[in-house]
Amino acid sequence: MPICTNCSHPTPYLYTVYDSEDNLRLEQCSSCHAFADPYVEHDALTLGIDLMLLKRDVFRHLLFNRGAGARRLSNKSSGEATSSENPQSHELQREKGRRLQILRLGFFLVAVDASDYFSHSMDPSHPGTVEIAQWNQDALESYFRVLTGCLIETVGFHVGVTLASFIVLHALDWLRSHGDAQAPSGLRTQFRCSHIPLTILYSSLNKFFLLFLLTIWRPNSQSSSADSLQSQYNATNLLSHPMLRGALEMLDDDKLDREWIIRNVLGGMATGFGLRVVLDCHPVFTTMIILTGWAVKTALAHLVSGWVGASISIQAGSEGAEEIWLAYSIP
Template identity: 30%
Template sequence: MPICVECGKPVPNLYTEYSKQNIQLSVCASCNNFADQYIEHDYVIIFMDLLLHKKQVYRHLLFNKLEYVDSGIQPGIKKLAILLILFDVYIKWLKLESIPNINVLSHYFYILFVCTIELIIFHASIRFIIWLLFHKKYEIIKYNYVTIALIISSFSKLLYILMIIWDYGEINYSWYINILVFTSNVEAISVFLEESYLKTI
């Protein structure tokens, strides 16, 4: 069931469709706001609100936008995860560029392996910590959605493209991006678990 992005309460529907290009957004009975205004927003607005760490946009993506899956993750999220790994690989590989007498291809695949293992360990660790802290509070925790939330909230790794455009040697942009990724992860898990930031951290 979809939820209101403002208050997080379940709603019967998000909009009423009168024709192909004519819809009316539903109003949440609990808070009297539109249940999900992001239905009418384009991807630029959604991206900006993700950067601003708005809870509403994470509720929209996690509970209303994505098709519900009982296990596993959606194909689109898998593609995003692969893209994020490749960005990580590129940045690490870029730092080895100045090392002389290096076998570029073998090091690339080695870094790819390391980044993949890092991602698996990170997600497994977060799942374990959530189980440790919240398994008594929640009868059922959809751990696949923990992974989905972490992948979506790691979107800011795509900003690594800035390190290609500008001279990455002058400023280590990766530190700023890593901080942004961390705070986005905290926001997404906080929204998913409906917990405060301190409990999430």
């Protein structure tokens, strides 16, 4: 059953479709009396922008209401609602659709992640002493190993987060059953296992978008932030203070790894927000869940670092290829 994106109260219908073309009416929630899901009228561009902005309602729409909640009214049926599908079979079909979406979106994001890793592992100053055909063969082998390593990391992170989420949810249910008997929320009653990996994938779109922008506009590491600002504002003595200059020097490209921050800090915060929406629990528990997923992912990254780094060493001509692979790990 779909839910209200405003208060998460279960509602049988989100909108009503009439006989005339493009004629529908949004349903009101019986609890908060707001529109149950305004996103049914929005296009994919609006959904994508709101997803980048981490809006709560768009997560609820994509996870719980996508492809559901339609009621059809026909003039021939004297205003009575018609339904051509069994609710149980329709829910099973939606579950299959979510799993298919996980596979498609997951493989796409893993390929994007592997391409980003592979582009950073190549040394552009390395002389091309190898023949073109052999270089292409080595490059494909290196990319395949990086792709496999990213796939193992991603699967490990999803498995760790999913197991930790189920442990937290069962613990909260046990505490709720032995404490005040409060009715579970609509999010909890409509929760399915496929919601967790799909939430992680939706949350990671924000991270990959920022990484894409960072790939296009590379930071300039020739001059420090403090020196550049000092040259622009020579008339003031404010930037000559040692504490302020030290704070600005921390933003230099040789000291601040922007990609590490985007991957781990911002990516972890976005994933935590998405899990907070779908699990409906305290942020402390979602933080513990994210840390568990990070621990599993980091352990697997160290496990495959030697195998992945061997091909990068041959292709990039660098000795510390394992350090390149582990450069964006959590520790």
